[in-house]
Amino acid sequence: MQSIIMALIMGLLGGPAIALVFRMQHLQAAHQKRKEDFMAGKGRDPDTAPFGPHKSFTQNAILFGLIFAAIGFFIGTLA
Numbered sequence: 001m002q003s004i005i006m007a008l009i010m011g012l013l014g015g016p017a018i019a020l021v022f023r024m025q026h027l028q029a030a031h032q033k034r035k036e037d038f039m040a041g042k043g044r045d046p047d048t049a050p051f052g053p054h055k056s057f058t059q060n061a062i063l064f065g066l067i068f069a070a071i072g073f074f075i076g077t078l079a
Contacts, residue, residue, distance in 0.1 A: 014065065015067075
């Protein structure tokens with residue numbers, strides 16, 4: 001039961017918190033710079049990443065919520 005509670009707390013708080021970080025302007029500017037570099041023929045396409053400023057808040061929150069929930073579940077089993 002502790003592991004489920006820990007997973008819920010971490011998933012519900014951590015996912016949206018990290019997703020908000022990707023909404024910050026300096027991260028969006030850095031993503032735009034990497035995209036311009038890709039268009040110039042240097043580096044990889046930043047839009048193919050599974051998370052980041054190019055994804056919606058909801059997609060980032062769900063992905064990181066699941067990651068944090070899995071970590072929280074593992075930590076909860078150790079307690």
